Amino acid sequence: MRADKLNFKRNLLLIIIFLILLSVSLIVALGLGHNLIKKYVESEFYSLKIDVLEETMEPYETFFQQAIPEVSYYQGYLDSLSASNYADSVLEKYPFVDHMIFYDSYISDRGITHGITIRNLGIGIKNIYRFGRNLPPDSTVIYQRKKPGELSLKNSDEFNNIGLKVASFIESADTTKNFSNETIFKVFYNITSNRISYLNVPRREEIALFQDLMNSKTEKAPEYEMDLFSFELNPYKLRIANKHQNIYQKTTIRELSYDPILEHTNILQTSIPLSGAFSDYKLYFSTDKNYLQGEVNRRFLPLAFGVFFIYFIIIFITFLIYRNFSISRKLFKLQYDFVNNLTHEFKTPVSVIKIAGNNIKSAQKLSLEEQRHYGKILDEEADKLNDLMNKLLSFTQIENKTIKVKQEEINPEIFSQNIIDGYQLKYPDYEIELDIKKNVKTFLSDPVLLTSIYQNLIENAYKYSKPGTKYLKITISRSRKNIVFSFKDKGIGISPAEMDNIFKKFYRIESEYNQQGSIGLGLAFCKELINLMKGDITVKSKEKTGSEFKVELPYIKK
Incomplete structure (x- = not known):
């Protein structure tokens, strides 16, 4: 076997082995990539719930930090009309607020009909109003001091809870210092399940007057206005901001004690508790693994495309190498044949010329006919050599563009x-x-x-x-x-x-x-x-x- 054929077969075998290894590597890379993306997506299923929680609770946080403290802007002088306007704006903007109870209250050292009294200081109720969506007009007013009738414990319980905290604070407050946010939160807020109550925060000067009223009774002490709002909240009316619908197939709000019984092992589930007044509830997430597979495939496609792109580039380079080997082999064969054929083309007329020359040299005497015969042979063979040389020379001149x-x-x-x-x-x-x-x-x-x-x-x-x-x-x-x-x-x-x-x-x-x-x-x-x-x-x-x-x-x- 010629050396060029043997080398070509060896190179071809190496290329085939390389392509097999490359294909195996491609399959392994795609498999590993798919598994890694699958694990990453499943990890996101358990981690991205924080994003959904933050987006879902954002309206609540805005309501808690901005809407509720607006009550203090009125400095206790809210009446039924202004309270109704405030309630309408809150109910319109925050759907999870079901009802609002407005306690038009006051602080004084006079006799308190309904409220709490500590030493000489009393915190009482003048009127109670209830605001909500689609409430009949006669249910707006719950209690009026000017009208006879007892105030039920149900309606006064929330007022008493926050009133006791405020009275305790007045008793020991240091009015020489500003109130910290922590103090305001502890004293003037009362947060329970599905409810937030807030009493407007009085100024330091007013707290000092309240301390005087508590410790010494005056004959004609005025009544100091106070406003207390109690917000009844419904967690099921929170709008769940599922910004990762490609990960979470179903998101719901459940009670904290909710414990689902898995009927299908193909379901992924996780949960995260809500905060504040909704701390008895949680965001519950569930996704079918087949649904999650769609996201895995969506993320896997660009990776697969990249791997295949690199694979085809390597295949193309391998093809170029193979083509180079093939062309080199063909060129070698052509050159080999060219040298052989050219040698043969030259050898034949040269041999004929040499034979004719030897015959002429060895002949003692040549007839005219023999001279013409040998002359014709020499002339024809010389023409063949000349034609061959001219063709090669002309070809070179054409390639070099000298003709x-x-x-x-x-x-x-x-x-x-x-x-x-x-x-x-x-x-x-x-x-x-x-x-x-x-x-x-x-x-x-x-x-x-x-x-x-x-x-x-x-x-x-x-x-x-x-x-x-x-x-x-x-x-x-x-x-x-x-x-x-x-x-x-x-x-x-x-x-x-x-x-x-x-x-x-x-x-x-x-x-x-x-x-x-x-x-x-x-x-x-x-x-x-x-x-x-x-x-x-x-x-x-x-x-x-x-x-x-x-x-x-x-x-x-x-």
């Missing part, structure tokens, strides 16, 4: 017939027909280069035809701005597999007709000449029927 195309006037009939006559003398069994269309007249071209094109195509038509079918028809016609030379034979034809290669340098069609020796330059030389003359050559062929070569050159008039 210049001359423009001389050519009569197509005279030019073609002279060449045909020469070949018919050389090959008596060669039938060549010439057909020149009427619209073709003289034109400008390079006669030397055109002659080379004729010779190569006429020689090939004879060489690749079986005995009895040595026929060639040359047709010269016009096609738009070109002159067309058609060379149609009845030879062995060219197989479709060879059609793309016949114009390549050093390429030879392997057949019985190529055993005489060929270096594979004829058609390649023709194509280079035609390209140099700014023309084109095409071929149509059918095996065992014949071939037709068409040469198109620019039609230039004198």
